[in-house]
Amino acid sequence: MSVNKESFLPEPNFLTSPKGLKSWLLTLDHKRIGLMYLFAIMFFFMIGGIFAVLIRLELLQIGETIMSADTYNRMFTLHGAIMIFLFIIPAIPAAMGNIMLPIMLGAKDVAFPRLNLASWYIYIGGSLFAIYSMAHGAVDTGWTFYTPYSTSTNGAVISMTLGVFIIGFSSILTGLNFIVTIHKLRLPGMTWFKMPLFIWGLYATAIIQVLATPVLAITLILLILERTLGIGIFDPAMGGDPVLFQHFFWFYSHPAVYIMILPGMGIISEMVAVFSHKRIFGYKAIAFSSLGIAFLSFLVWGHHMFTSGQSEYAAMIFSFLTFMVGIPSGIKTFNWLATLFRGSITFEAPMLYVFAFLFLFTIGGLTGIFLGALPVDIHLHDTYFVVAHFHYVMMGGTVMAFLGGIHYWWPKIWGRMYSEAWARVAWVLIFVGFNMTFFTQFLLGTKGMPRRYFDYLPQFEGMHGFSSVGSLVLGAGFIVMAFYLIHAIFKGRLAGDNPWGALTLEWQTSSPPPPENFLKDPVFTHGPYDYDTVDVQRTV
Amino acid sequence: MDSTATLWMPPAQSTIAGEVDALFYFIFYVAMGFFFLVVLAALYFLIRYRRKGNEVGLTDGHDHNFKLELIWTIIPTILVFIVFIWGFRTYLKMNVAPKGAIEIKVTGQKWFWSFDYPNGAVTLSELVVPAGRPVKLLLSSRDVIHSFYVPDFRIKMDALPNRYTMLWFEAKNVGTYNLYCAEYCGTGHSTMLGKVTVLSVSDYEKWLANAGAEKDAEVPLPELGKKVYTGKACMTCHTIDGTPSVGPTFKNVFGHTVELSDGTTITIDENYIRESVLKPQAKVVKGFAPVMPTFQGLLSNREIDGIIAYIKTLSEQ
Numbered sequence A: 001m002s003v004n005k006e007s008f009l010p011e012p013n014f015l016t017s018p019k020g021l022k023s024w025l026l027t028l029d030h031k032r033i034g035l036m037y038l039f040a041i042m043f044f045f046m047i048g049g050i051f052a053v054l055i056r057l058e059l060l061q062i063g064e065t066i067m068s069a070d071t072y073n074r075m076f077t078l079h080g081a082i083m084i085f086l087f088i089i090p091a092i093p094a095a096m097g098n099i100m101l102p103i104m105l106g107a108k109d110v111a112f113p114r115l116n117l118a119s120w121y122i123y124i125g126g127s128l129f130a131i132y133s134m135a136h137g138a139v140d141t142g143w144t145f146y147t148p149y150s151t152s153t154n155g156a157v158i159s160m161t162l163g164v165f166i167i168g169f170s171s172i173l174t175g176l177n178f179i180v181t182i183h184k185l186r187l188p189g190m191t192w193f194k195m196p197l198f199i200w201g202l203y204a205t206a207i208i209q210v211l212a213t214p215v216l217a218i219t220l221i222l223l224i225l226e227r228t229l230g231i232g233i234f235d236p237a238m239g240g241d242p243v244l245f246q247h248f249f250w251f252y253s254h255p256a257v258y259i260m261i262l263p264g265m266g267i268i269s270e271m272v273a274v275f276s277h278k279r280i281f282g283y284k285a286i287a288f289s290s291l292g293i294a295f296l297s298f299l300v301w302g303h304h305m306f307t308s309g310q311s312e313y314a315a316m317i318f319s320f321l322t323f324m325v326g327i328p329s330g331i332k333t334f335n336w337l338a339t340l341f342r343g344s345i346t347f348e349a350p351m352l353y354v355f356a357f358l359f360l361f362t363i364g365g366l367t368g369i370f371l372g373a374l375p376v377d378i379h380l381h382d383t384y385f386v387v388a389h390f391h392y393v394m395m396g397g398t399v400m401a402f403l404g405g406i407h408y409w410w411p412k413i414w415g416r417m418y419s420e421a422w423a424r425v426a427w428v429l430i431f432v433g434f435n436m437t438f439f440t441q442f443l444l445g446t447k448g449m450p451r452r453y454f455d456y457l458p459q460f461e462g463m464h465g466f467s468s469v470g471s472l473v474l475g476a477g478f479i480v481m482a483f484y485l486i487h488a489i490f491k492g493r494l495a496g497d498n499p500w501g502a503l504t505l506e507w508q509t510s511s512p513p514p515p516e517n518f519l520k521d522p523v524f525t526h527g528p529y530d531y532d533t534v535d536v537q538r539t540v
Numbered sequence B: 001m002d003s004t005a006t007l008w009m010p011p012a013q014s015t016i017a018g019e020v021d022a023l024f025y026f027i028f029y030v031a032m033g034f035f036f037l038v039v040l041a042a043l044y045f046l047i048r049y050r051r052k053g054n055e056v057g058l059t060d061g062h063d064h065n066f067k068l069e070l071i072w073t074i075i076p077t078i079l080v081f082i083v084f085i086w087g088f089r090t091y092l093k094m095n096v097a098p099k100g101a102i103e104i105k106v107t108g109q110k111w112f113w114s115f116d117y118p119n120g121a122v123t124l125s126e127l128v129v130p131a132g133r134p135v136k137l138l139l140s141s142r143d144v145i146h147s148f149y150v151p152d153f154r155i156k157m158d159a160l161p162n163r164y165t166m167l168w169f170e171a172k173n174v175g176t177y178n179l180y181c182a183e184y185c186g187t188g189h190s191t192m193l194g195k196v197t198v199l200s201v202s203d204y205e206k207w208l209a210n211a212g213a214e215k216d217a218e219v220p221l222p223e224l225g226k227k228v229y230t231g232k233a234c235m236t237c238h239t240i241d242g243t244p245s246v247g248p249t250f251k252n253v254f255g256h257t258v259e260l261s262d263g264t265t266i267t268i269d270e271n272y273i274r275e276s277v278l279k280p281q282a283k284v285v286k287g288f289a290p291v292m293p294t295f296q297g298l299l300s301n302r303e304i305d306g307i308i309a310y311i312k313t314l315s316e317q
Helices: A021-025 A030-058 A069-105 A113-135 A157-184 A197-229 A242-276 A283-299 A312-340 A349-372 A374-380 A384-414 A420-446 A458-491 B017-048 B066-095 B201-210 B221-231 B270-278 B301-313
Strands: B102-109 B112-116 B122-124 B126-130 B134-141 B146-150 B155-159 B165-170 B175-181 B194-199 B257-259 B265-267
Touching: A030 A069, A030 A113, A030 A458, A069 A113, A069 A157, A069 A197, A069 A242, A069 A384, A113 A157, A157 A197, A197 A242, A197 A283, A242 A283, A242 A312, A242 A349, A242 A384, A283 A312, A312 A349, A312 A374, A312 B017, A312 B066, A349 A374, A349 A384, A349 A420, A349 B017, A349 B066, A374 A420, A374 B017, A374 B066, A374 B155, A384 A420, A384 A458, A420 A458, B017 B066, B102 B126, B102 B146, B102 B155, B112 B126, B122 B126, B126 B201, B134 B146, B134 B155, B155 B165, B194 B201, B221 B301, B270 B301
Parallel strands: B102 B134, B126 B194
Antiparallel strands: B102 B112, B112 B122, B134 B165, B146 B155, B146 B175, B175 B194, B257 B265
């Protein structure tokens, strides 16, 4: 690449103006806040990932391999708690959503910029409690904190739950901010059904964040009070009920599954249309299915508790509603497929992740049918089948969408492009490694291998070993990705305003965008997917 | 390999297992159908409609097709409805125990199972049942939540500290089957293993008549202690090779002096071992958590004598 004037990023851009650490720490710019979120969650993604690899190394062989049973129990607890509360819940809304939502709406910022910054500090504050907990004995309760184990075990349970409690507020504030922003700050002309589908995904997510997270907060506070003051609400000796905790916990944590997946589905909708260069199929079906999922997600929590002794009638109703919540996800999948039909498809990194998503999330969704069927769930509950299922949904679904989004918007955020060749290498490693690691676990589960086991019987050793090797391949993929993405920030070739030839508004401003997103006020001239009427080409 | 095992499922050794597997495989084949439909359609479209050249023009603007959308909504809905109805019917059978089932009380505790039989007999870690007779288990826990799981029978139920839960099954064949704890319960969760031993009806009745009044008297004490060590869950937390586990090892401890958690010291003798079996929290060795449950009522006097004798044989005098 020749060094000339054009190898510099456009000015002014939000990365460099204003300059200085203080201008970042006190920034009200949604893009900077989103980037700070991105750095924080990527840090915790790395920590959670290291714990995951350590777990798999311990399970490589029978017996104690690299750590004791107690250390192992802390390891899988921290892996789960970090990945759920510190990574995947904030990953797409608070990081990608924060950066992109106002630009995609044609707005200068979110509705409440100060609240936005506050949410980041609340997140950091909460995460400090989590780190404190890790340094002071950590927790061995599993990320679900089930009573009475969590009220009777040693370790730093209070600081961990307090951390999660605090982080919940950052999630509520982000959701609230997005709801108001979407209602009030859309570009004139952008009606509800002219919004990009990523925005619909974030909107449905925000509703759940605002309505469900307070229940988690109450639950965790009760747990903390139980441990400190012995109020007895979950303690059978005082007339309390430990299973009540499970109801409270899943009343939040099942909708939270959709906090994780809905924005990911939104990203997939964007990328499918852009890389097929085609009008999205079934726009309203995709938008309404997000809202339908958000509503139904509040009514299925009992399917985590089919073996907890809940009444058969409750189990029947929860089983039925669980199947109903699966239908909208199926509809979305068919809509994405239909979008590919007669498209003009290219295969850059984001599209590779679309394919990975379709492949893995379909497996994740379909294996959910097994778990919704009562007698089959009785056998599979709390086995590796469940572990494999939620990794196919959360990692095969949400994380693949997140990685696709990272590759899709990376040139917009930094103004520079990563190496497509290395991106393919990383994709292959991640796709192969993921399936090696987790497909094996479906078989382990159906054969009766319970989860959260430090050790196992000889008949499971081959499959556990294979799964562990897969996790190393998967980890290698992420290391490669970290290198080429960071390299791109400093040394990548200039991306241009619209490298993918996309129609949504973020591609009509410079890369990286200026501080208030658009130098000239944008005008709404076409919908987000009008590839049948608007001739848009890539800028090279 | 057991001939009732399939590629995906372990041996089907209870009367309900076959029904569970039938539903499992129905879902499996439907799911495989959908998976290949989605992935092959995606691959076909990706290849067929790949962009040729760099320029791109306007593309097809069709964005809905009511008939198609109705089909891909209704067909999956019908299929999951079938799965739901089928599942619920089987589930009801799994939950309604036949009249006249043998009732056994099951208690979970860190980290073993104990079983109380109708005639007062008690076993630890090993459930003995007859083949071809329905058995009803009444479950509860003495500490945290555990879960009673026998994969070969396709049964699982949580054992709660504040409420009884119920489970029933009918084993088809004589044999020994693995029993797991499926609800995470701490350090010994993965070693909280047990066995379900299925005997013929006549063998079961013989066994039950003698159980409790076991012919212990004929077995020498150290040998009895060794049986207790493996059969009554000591081995879950205590090793005999010198490595500390959840509890102290049994090797080379008898006659030795150890420091207790309150800072005092004690020499391990017959009375200390007896007290530690019956009142485990009374004197805990330093460095270990006070998590052992009492074995009061679970071990006979002679069995405790046996454990003491066995520990003696593991120590250099």
